[in-house]
Amino acid sequence: MALTPKERMKIQRQDMPEREPGVRNQDFKEVNVGFDLKLAQLEAERCIQCKEAKCIDDCPVEIDIPLFLEHIANGDLKSAAEVLLKDNALPGITGRVCPQEEQCEKVCVRGKGKGCPVAIGHLERFIADWARENLDEKFTPPEPTGYKVAIVGSGPAGLTTAGELTKKGHDVTVFEALHTPGGVLTYGIPEFRLPNEIIDAEVDRLRRMGVKIICNVVIGRTFTIDELMNEEGFHAVFVANGAGLPVFMNIPGENLKGVYSANEYLTRSNLMRAYRFPDYDTPIIHGEKAVVIGGGNTAMDSVRTAKRLGAKQATLVYRRSRAEMPARNEEIHHAEEEGIIFKLLCSPVRFLSSEDGWVCGCECIEMELGEPDASGRRRPVPIKGSEFIIECDLVVEAIGTGANPLLTSTTPDIELNRWGNIIVDEKGMTSKAGVFAGGDITRGGATVILAMGDGKKAAAAIDRYLCEKAAK
Secondary structure: OOOOHHHOOOOOOHHHOOOOHHHHHOOOOOOOOOOOOOHHHHHOOOOOOOOOOOOHHOOOOOOOOHHHHHHOOOOOOOHHHHHHHHOOOOHHHHHOOOOHHOOOOOHHHHOOOOOOOHHHHHHHHHHHHHHHHHOOOOOOOOOOOOOOEEEEEEOHHHHHHHHHHOOOEEEEEEEEEOOOOOOOHHHHHOOOOOHHHEEEHHHHHHHOOOOEEEEEOOEEOOHHHHHOOOOOOOEEEEEEOOOOEOOOOOOOOOEEEEEEEHHHHHHHHHOHHHHHHOOOOOOOOOOOOEEEEEEOHHHHHHHHHHHHOOOOOEEEEEEOOOOOOOOHHHHHHHHHHOOOEEOOOOEEEOOOOOOOEEEEEEEEEEEEEEOOOOOOOEEEOOOOOOOOOEEEOOOEEEOOOOOOOOOHHHHOOOOOOOOOOOOOOOOOOEEEEEEEEEEEEHHHOOHHHHHHHHHHHHHHHHHHHHHHHHHH
């Protein structure tokens, strides 16, 4: 029997079961355990089925969230999975790493005032995991259109676009520069947050739909965009190669041994399995005293990785306060539980060297918050004479990423902004006819779900572009 809105309002938000901090910070197994059916149904019953569901509008891939939750509450997991998979190509991934608290959950009526929003993300994960184990998906290919589309990059934007275009009957090939598909999902996010088996399962589902994925192909070197279109016969191209160029602080000591960019550090650990050395022949420095610079999710991933690799002292250095941290609250909370040291309101000014050229210290200066800057956050201002030193034998800089110029330098007719990101119109089309782009290569470093939203929007635009081409 359906609950009344009043009865639903009395149900408290259900906590995500987690592994013990003192155990999980020693390995790379997933932190969150996941809901069981009882918890999932109880949480789904908290949804009061708003007539104007703002949660749908604030979901970049526009999942019908109230319908999805209603099916869970009623125990109809198959229907819930069908609703979820209709609009989300990667639900097992977004259920783990999407910042729902800044999107669908942020506008949830249950979260207004002193209440807590419905745990939409946790329920998305629950259904995605159930579907992976229980749902026998049968994909009926549509009538082929005869059009070929190339996707550059197999990250969240590329995979989403590939799935959407395949549903339309287009012949889709994804080109991935690395030896394993997944893009930033694979090389950038640790197993304790997003297990590789989840990524593999989502990719395999797209392959079963007919998406072709070719690895070890670097567009800009193996092929240029022009060669894909003029010689390889592709009628449209979607560029989603991400923003994988490391950004450094340009302070003294960055060239010392033991100083990593987050790109290299996490790629070694995640994609190349350095955390399982010597089973995987990829070396990585196991620092006793690690310092990670930054306050985003990448910084959190890096410092928690360092802890799991054996750092007795793993310190996060961030130039603003906790309130300004761009990392998800859940990731910050997990890091605190796992014994990460937070040095807030301070910023490195140089790295110190030992006699043999290894980093041995990070000199920082204390900061205070001034007026807001362009991001809307208060600008950190150095406090004169407040310098201090943190002893360390490993430093990871996680302060952002930039656009890799390899692809765009070989396609000069694609217009870029001053940061080297590709400029697109509201449909995702670039200045070059038939070439579309989305994700971090257009936005700069952003979230997985925003990249997926770009991919879904671009797929619709590419389909229209090809249909108009056919009509001429």
